Amino acid sequence: MDFPLIDAEPIWLSLQLAGVTVVILLALGTPIAWWLTQTRSRFRVVVEALVALPLVLPPTVLGFYLLILLGSHGWVGGPVQALTGSALSFSFTGLVFASTLYSLPFVVQPLHSAFESIGKTPMETAQSLGASRLDAFFSVITPLARRGYLTAMVLGFAHTLGEFGVVLMVGGNIPGKTKVISIEIYDRVEVLEYAQAHILSIGLLIFSFLVLVMVYSINRRLPMQVT
């Protein structure tokens, strides 16, 4: 059997998308997760529900609204088009935007539970030693939450890599711009090129499995504690 040639471009694009999305998600997810841990506001549950929404929403619903939002007449897409000349729908930037929303719960939740398990005392202790809250956050809380960060990164990356519905709705299928692995697989199956679909699928399957093994082994090890 001939070794089927696979197009590396969708793989590369997927990795780029997942990488950029994870970086944005960490920057965005950290303050959200920290706020959820600290706040006594009654809006807390609202924010929690909003963050978790992509978990239960059909990707097409999210994709549909994002398409409207990011399109040339959308609240986000319109101003962006006015500024840059092109809307966000059917672009890599649009995909990053969509992926960030779509994978948000996978980053916020591990961080939130990591911050929760750290509790109030390390922050109080650091402050009593003269650290400002920001200083204490970076010098004490972040290192203590590093397992949460690792889990968040791995899950955020893997989940972005595996998305399909939202990407298809928002990004379409433009080679080199928005055609990521999951869509490439769909394309191959459409044209009955099962061999290529297999290679990509098995690759994604193994990758996802390894990622989950990694996440569970991170979480199995007990969090560091010294009383």
Add this chain to the structure above:
Amino acid sequence: MDLLEAKFKVNYPEFNLDVELNLPARGVTVVFGPSGSGKTTLLRCLSGLEKAPSGYMKIAGQVWQDEGIFIPIQERKIGLVFQESRLFPHLSIQDNLLYGYQRTHPAERNLQLGEVAQVLNLEALLKRRPEKLSGGERQRVAIGRALLTSPKLLIMDEPLASLDRQLKAEIIPFIKRIENKFKTPIVYVTHSVNEVLQLVDTMVILKSGKVENIGSVEEVFSDVQSRDAVGDEQLGAVLETLVLEHDEEFGLTRLDFMGQVLHVPRQNIPVGQSLRVHIHSRDVSLSIASPAEATSVLNILRAKVEKVGVIDLKGYSVDIELDAGGPILATITRKSLATLNLQPGQPIYVHIKAIKMVHHSASGE
């Protein structure tokens, strides 16, 4: 003299704290009381972890809280030590010790890592990680870390409560040494009478969020009002004595208490050192006449009756407050009181049947 002045009012649905304190900002002050009496809330207010809606606090001339003023905890020169060491698990012992030091303005650093590590005997531990240390070692590191911020006040919330008896005995001398050497005033919370006797100069007794009694250890332990707080079996007297000489022939050590002599079993403490002793009120008996030659009681002090306690007609005993150069409380039977017919001002002989040595380890230098 430096003072610690504090006044806090906190109203929670289930708990109220209403205290006013005026303490010397030196030595060890204990906040003593049953759980739920407000000790921890008071400490949280003093440290700035909690903001009492109505409060005032001033230490050594600096106002930390007043109307419109609230210095946040990270700007207060305060060291906190808790029941758990709360070391940072991701940092080495040295980095834990230096965490606060690095965040203290160089001009305000009165203490250096070297001397603190030496006093607390931490030199061998510096490269290690917190999880590799024993409970007692961790607690010493926590104390050192707090000290290295050069605090104006060291607050310790039951720092020995989670340690076993041997480790407690190991740490107490270090706390005493800190107070002697660095002159940092310490506010200390504990349930343990033993720790109080070994460490403390001033006592604040809290009950249901209010100050019930306040005074020196000598005053509080001879005050009938402290009966509930310190326990009936602890009440009597705490006397500060000096070691006069050792009597090798009879295996005794003679102590000087305000010009009078007490005998205790031979102590391994150099002459001239101070020694605190603790006497129970029920181990004290009284006589009016000069003591008979033939008595097996070695320790007889001359004193004066200060006050005869309220006679409870249902009970059989009564408390007598005495002054022997320091306050002593005697609990005698009502019958004896009737026989002796004690009156305030009356000179009297105090027979002390048992003396407990408090192993004050200021000598651990």
